[in-house]
Amino acid sequence: MTTETAPPRMRIVRHPLRYRLLEVRRVHRVTPGTVRVTFAGPALEGFCEQAPTDHVKLCFPEPGAELPVEPVVENDTWMDAPVEPITRDYTIRHYRRDVQELDIDMVLHGTGVGSGWAAAARPGMRLGVFGPRGSEEIPFVHDWYLLAAEETALPALARWLEMLPAGVRVIAFAEVPGPADEQVVETATDLTLTWLHRGDAAPGSTDLLERAVRAAELPEGTGFAWIAGEANTLRPIRRHLRNERGLTKDQVDVDGYWKRGVANHDHHEDEHTDHA
Ligand SMILES: Cc1cc2nc3c(=O)[nH]c(=O)nc-3n(C[C@H](O)[C@H](O)[C@H](O)COP(=O)(O)OP(=O)(O)OC[C@H]3O[C@@H](n4cnc5c(N)ncnc54)[C@H](O)[C@@H]3O)c2cc1C
CATH class of the missing domain: 3.40.50.80 (Nucleotide-binding domain of ferredoxin-NADP reductase (FNR) module)
Structure with a gap:
């Protein structure tokens, strides 16, 4: 008798929730509509990524501010706070542990805090990177x-x-x-x-x-x-x-x-x- 076993299911691997303030090292137009922003800094120490869809929340400054609001994390949980950061999800395109660099490819679609920030991104600007919270491990x-x-x-x-x-x-x-x-x-x-x-x-x-x-x-x-x-x-x-x-x-x-x-x-x- 043959028994058919179902393939193993996707599992979520949790990572410790960390906020990092990173500096833009390079900006490069990958295509006419997409900008690759390379972030760097010692804060990348301990950064985790392991699955294709791994993503972070980029934390953007309020209009007119230089730095984003920092999310409040207690006991590995993102807490409600009187002022929350402005966040958008972006995929980790590359993480180069040896040189502590993180690439994010950002689409320039016109309106939106993320698209607007990407269009103006220059080396030396700083942005918050929150996560990744976890990885969807698909066997x-x-x-x-x-x-x-x-x-x-x-x-x-x-x-x-x-x-x-x-x-x-x-x-x-x-x-x-x-x-x-x-x-x-x-x-x-x-x-x-x-x-x-x-x-x-x-x-x-x-x-x-x-x-x-x-x-x-x-x-x-x-x-x-x-x-x-x-x-x-x-x-x-x-x-x-x-x-x-x-x-x-x-x-x-x-x-x-x-x-x-x-x-x-x-x-x-x-x-x-x-x-x-
Ligand atoms: C898991 C995950 C990973 C993602 N990875 C990436 C990534 O690596 N790179 C990336 O560029 N985006 C990625 N996105 C999509 C990105 O988060 C959204 O496009 C986001 O809305 C961009 O924020 P914004 O501030 O520019 O626009 P918003 O303020 O969110 O939206 C403003 C307006 O723009 C419209 N809009 C949003 N995105 C687009 C678009 N692409 N084209 C046309 N109109 C749009 C909205 O409908 C809205 O009307 C990812 C999303 C998820 C959930």
Whole structure:
């Protein structure tokens, strides 16, 4: 008799919650619409990162202030306080422990404290980095991976491609405005990456990723799908993967990184409202 064992589930590894005030060492335009900000400083001592989707909360100064408000942490818990920092979530693109440098790729989308700060970022400016709180450790046991993202999730997509085991089959889709926004990503995986150009359409307004995922030919065996981008555009993709492709809850991680018309979208909100 053969018994089928389910692949091990994702687990969250908690890290000690720390706030660090870091200085910008370098600013580099990765593409016309994305700025790579390299933060540095001895405060990076003890910084942890280990999974593709690891992210931090950047803490921005109030308008007119030079430094951000520091979050209050007691017993490893972020406490309510009379004045809270202005925060936004950003992926850890690279952490170089040997030189204590942290790269964050920030999309210049126009309005918003994060986008505005990134457009003005210069060496010597300081910013708060809070976290990472934890890492979503997804066991790399699957036969294939389906990855899809738009610009805000390209840093995480790139981390997936760098961390997945050599030779594993990966089908990936990346939506960007045009050819100039494509990026070169190092990977040892067996990758088919398709860039999707939305042209003049507004970010978060197209169904390019949905159509690509629907049309994708998925290999035999067990797979895992990770999709991130604008929250509303992802809902039909999550439903398609669960209901039409038959992937289980543990095989699908769909994360709304931002939502059109909403400042500081809470990405955990989607987990509670959309269990397709
Ligand atoms: C886990 C996680 C990781 C993330 N990693 C990254 C990352 O590495 N790099 C990155 O750039 N972003 C990343 N994001 C997305 C980022 O947090 C949001 O885009 C955030 O809203 C940016 O803050 P803001 O202050 O610029 O805009 P907000 O003040 O939050 O929003 C202002 C307005 O801009 C709109 N808006 C927000 N983002 C965009 C966008 N990309 N394009 C068009 N309109 C937008 C909002 O709908 C709102 O109307 C991540 C989000 C999550 C949850």
